[in-house]
Structures are given as C-alpha cells and as structure tokens.
Amino acid sequence: MTDYDVIVVGGGTSGMMAAISAAEHGAKVAVVEKNKTLGRKLLVTGGGRCNVTNNRDKEEIIAHIPGNGRFLYSAFHQYDNYDIMAFFRSNGVALKEEDHGRMFPITDKARTVLEALIEIMERLAITVYTDAPVDTLLFEDNKVAGLRLQDERELSAKSIVLSTGGRAMPRTGSTGDGYKWAKKAGHSLKPLYPTEVPVLSDEAFIQDKTLQGLSLRDVALSVLNKKGKKVITHQMDMIFTHFGISGPAVLRCSMFVHQTMQRDKTDFVTFSLDALPELSKGAVTQQLQGLMKNEGEKSTKNALKGLVPERYLLFALERLGVDENAPLKQMTPDQLEKFIEFLKDFRFTANGTLPIEKAFVTGGGINTKEVNPKTMESKFTSGLYFSGEILDYNGYTGGYNITGAFITGRIAGMHAAAQALENHE
Incomplete structure (x- = not known):
C-alpha cells in the first residue's frame, strides 16, 4: 500500500491547484486521474484559450456566481482572483485582459496554462497516476483512510480532496463519479441541473x-x-x-x-x-x-x-x-x-x-451546508475535502467558474495538508 499525506482525486483545474497547494504546504501528494492525461476540460475552456480568471473585485466576482456564490466568501478572504493572476505570472504565464475583465494567457492557448501547472507539479514532486479510475474511497471511524483503484491497488492517505467535477461535458471525463463517494461519506446532493447551456x-x-x-x-x-x-x-x-x-x-x-x-x-x-x-x-x-x-x-x-x-x-x-x-x-x-x-x-x-451533458457547467452538487466554507472540509468525515464543480455553486462563463475552481482547490489543498501534517506527530 502506497502512503501519502494528501491524495487529490481528479486532475482537472481545481484538482491540480489543490495538489500544488498541498505540496507547497509541505505534504507528500498524489493526484489520481481516470483520463490518460490531466486537464482535459481545462483545454477546452474559454474556446480553447482558457480564461484563467476575471480582473474584478471580490463582490463583483461573487455576484457573477449566481448559484450559491456566497459560499465562497470565506475562501476568497484567504485566496482571491488577484492571487491567481500573481500565481500564474510568477510561474512564467503572462496574462492579458480582454472585455468584461476576462484574463487570458497572452499565447491565447489553454495548453500554456496546463503545461505551467504540470511543470509546477513536477517541480514539487507530486506523484501523478493517470488512466487510474478510482473504485471507492476508504474510511475508518468517520475518517479518511485512503482509496482503492479499479485495478485493486490501494493508496493510503491522511486527507483526500475530491475534485472530480460535475456532470457537464462528460467527454472530458466529468461523469459525476465523485457524488457517490461523497454520499458514502454521509453527504447529500442538491439536484443537478445544466447551466450555461x-x-x-x-x-x-x-x-x-x-x-x-x-x-x-x-x-x-x-x-x-x-x-x-x-x-x-x-x-x-x-x-x-x-x-x-x-x-x-x-x-x-x-x-x-x-x-x-x-x-x-x-x-x-x-x-x-x-x-x-x-x-x-x-x-x-x-x-x-x-x-x-x-x-x-x-x-x-x-x-x-x-x-x-x-x-x-x-x-x-x-x-x-x-x-x-x-x-x-x-x-x-x-x-x-x-x-x-x-x-x-x-x-x-x-x-x-439542452441536457446537462451539453452544458458548460453543472448546477447543484454537494450540499455546501455540509462543508466547512473556511477549509472545504466535510463536516461529517474528517480528512475529506471538496473543491471545484462537485460543490453546489455555479457561475457565469467569463472566468467565474474557473476562479471558483482555483480558489476552492487552493483552500482545500492547503487545509488538507495542514491536517495531514498535524496527524504526523
């Protein structure tokens, strides 16, 4: 059994940010992704140009997340859209602003953003398992213990971040897998519906x-x-x-x-x-x-x-x-x-x-009343964190959903690492 401090399930936008955040906070981190490559949905966002965030103030960004954006207030106070811009610029991704505050890489290629994230993960020695669908999460005494892959391999972890996305754009791998594991941990779902469709x-x-x-x-x-x-x-x-x-x-x-x-x-x-x-x-x-x-x-x-x-x-x-x-x-x-x-x-x-499969964004998801908004940790299962579209919040297109994904990923990863390292003692 391979042992990690933090395992992130889902190597999309939010998952990669969660993994980077956890590793920067000193944790030994693995990312488990069922696709053959990371960031498939990231590559098609913003018409393939990847609108990484929006250059507006907090209040306005939250106003553009009409589906339960208030849940993100505490997270925004720890990490915000300006931090996202600084993060990319300090990692060699130059950004430019377009209409309505939308921020894009100056290369106009989503791949630039994805390659930067992958490079940071390599630098931080994050282990990446691709083509590795998860069978189930493992819990002991209402605490996270690890997960089992469909090929029977088991990985143990002190904290797990579920970043498996919603059900919109299933061709990118978003098929709602995470919902059943969240239910296993005692969570309820707000009904899913298509949005930005x-x-x-x-x-x-x-x-x-x-x-x-x-x-x-x-x-x-x-x-x-x-x-x-x-x-x-x-x-x-x-x-x-x-x-x-x-x-x-x-x-x-x-x-x-x-x-x-x-x-x-x-x-x-x-x-x-x-x-x-x-x-x-x-x-x-x-x-x-x-x-x-x-x-x-x-x-x-x-x-x-x-x-x-x-x-x-x-x-x-x-x-x-x-x-x-x-x-x-x-x-x-x-x-x-x-x-x-x-x-x-x-x-x-x-x-x-049109149905949720044709939507850009999933509305509904894990009931945010059951998640600590300051840490993104489950209120039911210790060591279980959530980030990104699996949660019940959704924004308009224009860099708002991805801002939510980066911010919840950053917060979940940071707190998952802190908790795992505390348990090292």
Whole structure:
C-alpha cells in the first residue's frame, strides 16, 4: 500500500491547484486521474484559450456566481482572483485582459496554462497516476483512510480532496463519479441541473426555422415568472437556432429557466426580448412617428430598415400582418403600437434547456451546508475535502467558474495538508 499525506482525486483545474497547494504546504501528494492525461476540460475552456480568471473585485466576482456564490466568501478572504493572476505570472504565464475583465494567457492557448501547472507539479514532486479510475474511497471511524483503484491497488492517505467535477461535458471525463463517494461519506446532493447551456423552445417560429442563424447584438433578454415578473435580465448578444436560442445572453439566463420552472411548477417559462434596450418605449415611439412623417411614402421595409436586422424586421411585420412593400404611412395606429411592443417586449416561451451533458457547467452538487466554507472540509468525515464543480455553486462563463475552481482547490489543498501534517506527530 502506497502512503501519502494528501491524495487529490481528479486532475482537472481545481484538482491540480489543490495538489500544488498541498505540496507547497509541505505534504507528500498524489493526484489520481481516470483520463490518460490531466486537464482535459481545462483545454477546452474559454474556446480553447482558457480564461484563467476575471480582473474584478471580490463582490463583483461573487455576484457573477449566481448559484450559491456566497459560499465562497470565506475562501476568497484567504485566496482571491488577484492571487491567481500573481500565481500564474510568477510561474512564467503572462496574462492579458480582454472585455468584461476576462484574463487570458497572452499565447491565447489553454495548453500554456496546463503545461505551467504540470511543470509546477513536477517541480514539487507530486506523484501523478493517470488512466487510474478510482473504485471507492476508504474510511475508518468517520475518517479518511485512503482509496482503492479499479485495478485493486490501494493508496493510503491522511486527507483526500475530491475534485472530480460535475456532470457537464462528460467527454472530458466529468461523469459525476465523485457524488457517490461523497454520499458514502454521509453527504447529500442538491439536484443537478445544466447551466450555461442553450435553451429549447417549441414555438412555431423556432420549429419552422424562420429565424434560425439570426444573431441579435446587445439585446436585453429576460426570464419572466408565471406572474410576469422579471426573474433576471442579461444584456448581451444572442442567436436563434434550429432548437431554440443560444449565445451569451441565453447561457446566462439558462439556470434561471430551470429554477423558475421548478418554483412555478410549470413546464415552460416566458422570455421577454428587448431589441433596443438603450431606448425607452417613448423614444422608440417618437422615432417611429418621425419616420412616418418624413419617410411615410417609402415602403415599410425600407423606411424601417436599420432599426433592427432585416430578418427580424420582416418577421415582425409578417406577424403583425403588415405588408412590407406598402408605404409606411399606411400602418394603422394599432399596428404601430404592436410593432413598438414587439421591438421592446417580444414574448415567447421556452421549455427547458439542452441536457446537462451539453452544458458548460453543472448546477447543484454537494450540499455546501455540509462543508466547512473556511477549509472545504466535510463536516461529517474528517480528512475529506471538496473543491471545484462537485460543490453546489455555479457561475457565469467569463472566468467565474474557473476562479471558483482555483480558489476552492487552493483552500482545500492547503487545509488538507495542514491536517495531514498535524496527524504526523
């Protein structure tokens, strides 16, 4: 039986950081990974460029982790996004800032980040087992004892960090293995749901692909509850697809689709789309009245072009029964009113999202009330720590989930090492 102070199960973003942190704090560390290589999901993050963190203050980062981000407060006070940047820079990875505070390696390659992490692990003499699926974790008297691999080998440890990820993107190895071991240690799971995922709609205009492939820039997209109140609004780009809607604004709304359907006990939610969020309804009305006065002789299609993309405009006119080739001045006051309504508040229903396997991020996971937020240790089993997406918190894309992964990994590794070394005495 091979003996370690700390074993990290899962060699992804959070797991590698946990291992480095534990080794820097003096522990003898091993990483056990079922894939043939480390960091498979890391390589596909940020479109393969790896958005390592975000250059915003703590409060704003936590606000961008709408799924239970408050759990991360204590961890952030020990290690934060600026520490992540310093960590990479001091290890030879130069970073640059892009829109919305997103930080990338200047090489624009996720591999740069992965290679740096692997190099640090080699320097710290961390043992890495790849192609090594775990059969089960071993506990004795509510304490961690080690683990057994599927090939029957046993490794003993004083502390174990579970960094096995969620169930999103299973092709990278995230198949939810860690949940069953957490349950074995007495933990409960918050129901899993996909987040940062495209949304499905069976509206007729989606089914007949009227708008398929149409992108709308900088629109305000809102999820409404059954009382018609806005649950969340995101102003970003979106795209209509053959199955529904996608794009940044949609991905950010996706977790609220699930939550609202659950809360309202319905099998659909209503979206409201404002194509001109920078203009008030009054300003749009004035603009259209001006056009009717000055361009009233032109065809409706030509007089209104430039307001919104042409396909979207023609879609609106057809819905309202307006002849696109008739002069604009023939539009009735009722049609004008409905057209303004369409521009500012086009409503359509969505009935869920693509499945968790197609999502970027897993919502739900290990109940954080059962985990010490200062150390990431299990409240039930001594020496068992958690980090990353296995925990019930989730953020928007833009460097927020990976920030959570690095920070929880750093904290879990540090405290796992401290506890293991205490037990050396």
